[in-house]
Amino acid sequence: MATSPSDRDARRADTGPDSGPGTGTAPAGADGGPCDLAVVGAGPAGLAAAVTAAGLGLRVTLLDAGERPGGQYYRHPAPALGAARPEALHHGWSAFAPREAALRAHEAAGRITHLPFHHVWTVVPDGAAAPGWILHAVAGPEEGPARVRARAVLLATGAYERQLPFPGWTLPGVVGAGGAQAMLKSGLVLPGKRVVVAGSGPLLLAVAGSLGAAGARVPAVVEAAAYTGYAAHTPVLLRNPAKLAEAATYGSALLRHGIRFLTRHAVTEAHGTGRVEAVTVARLDRDWRPVPGTGRRIPCDALAVGHGLVPQLELATGLGCATATGPDGAVALELDPDGRTSVPGIWSAGETGGVGGAQLALAEGEIAAHALAGRPVPARLARTRTRLRAFAAAMAAAHRPGPGWTGWLREDTDVCRCEEVPAGRIREAVRDLGARDARTVKLLTRAGMGWCQGRMCGPAVAALAGHDPAPDRRPLSCPVPLGHLAELPPADH
Amino acid sequence: MSEATRGRRRSPRDLVGGTPTATWSLRFDGRELSAQAGQSIAAVLWSAGILAWRTTRETGAPRGAFCGIGSCYDCLVTVNGRPNQRACLVPARPGDRVTTQEGTGHGDLAV
């Protein structure tokens, strides 16, 4: 659906005030009718889409779970923390600053309504104004209900970290690599003084560089993939000199901080009582199976670990948007080059279409905004997108987890952190009870039924069930106070 | 060779410079911790070297922040008597009382 500025005014008049059950707050964007575009997520893709769309004349509501725009990538300290150089913790801050300024200008001019601290938990068709949508959100620390009506929706919900469990990974001091980065960027804190960084993917290099620059000692970066996987994609790499330069920057940061970089190795166990005190690092074969006898201990007081990112799709899959498994084995949305999902009126940009980094997300956000405004997509943006998508695919293939990683799980290793379900129980469900997918395993063992709704254990449970992960299917994208559900009009269900 | 004797390590604050607009204290299990304006409760606890502030329902194992962005729910904590708050998201406020959360955090309520 293209929403051109010319038919905006006609639309503005065609609906009544947004009121009714469940409207505990009166979010702007509900000021007399639906906005042209609701953007969910203020990370690189959502922010770029919102300011570009507003610049092209659309009335935009930007909802974000965070307090400040930027998403996880441009996560930065609260102003009260008084950081004089927040950009010291970032690559590509120069791409963020002008867009944030544009957001503030559009806000002041009434073209964008920015709703921070709004966690959208479901999107449903707007029965009163088809084609249109109602977005339901939980707002602020008080978790009040909020809703926004929109002609079109762009889902820029990003990704979260993929975790592969190992013995000891629930010990305090074992934290997500992205989590360590997020806590450092937003709160200026480190999980420990001596932090091993492990897992797979280019994020590890960025995390190790930041931790080192912020004063942590990083004895090693432990990467499960063999970086030789990239060699198969040399032409793609050569078309992306900026990406190579970025890699070189990370490489020199490692050197500067005296950080060892081990490829085709993994942390196969974390040791300690009460908190992590050391990790065992072992060599892996091509399939990520630990090679017996290669384990050695590295003392540390924290471990930052993550195996790449997986798209966060529950709002999209809840709407029935088509998905496909990408080269990294993760499920992503099927999108056309402009960012249309298979559901008319629902668009997406950035990591939801396959993990590819901030520059790609910025380009895709701007592309979608042009298409949504009924404008031709600038050729420069389309070329950037093609080039960076090819790079993303090469990267995804190189870091795709090998099937042998389950070899480092013991029977008593918790796989589901929330419900404390060990690998043995999941294997038993598969072996003795005939569970063939993550959903059945979940019903039989409670793995994935806890607070996080399987975000942490989903990929691991799927691997133990012997299958690629299925698309996210969570009824709600975050815990919602029961009262809000009770107040939904029946038509919303 | 402790960090103190090395003495030359940078801190996150050295990296970004500046000073917080305010500092104050909050109480964690009766202990006074210093907090900087703008930090989450998890950040305040990490600054004090505290990595665990809840125990699990099944085995009573210690847990703290894991994902750091609000999606894992491992960092649940009781703040001013309200259980199940995500410490990585909740901003620290002057005078907050933070207590280790055991199990569901509803032990006191006998539910």
Ligand code: FES
């Ligand atoms: S650390 Fe994951 S929700 Fe707070």
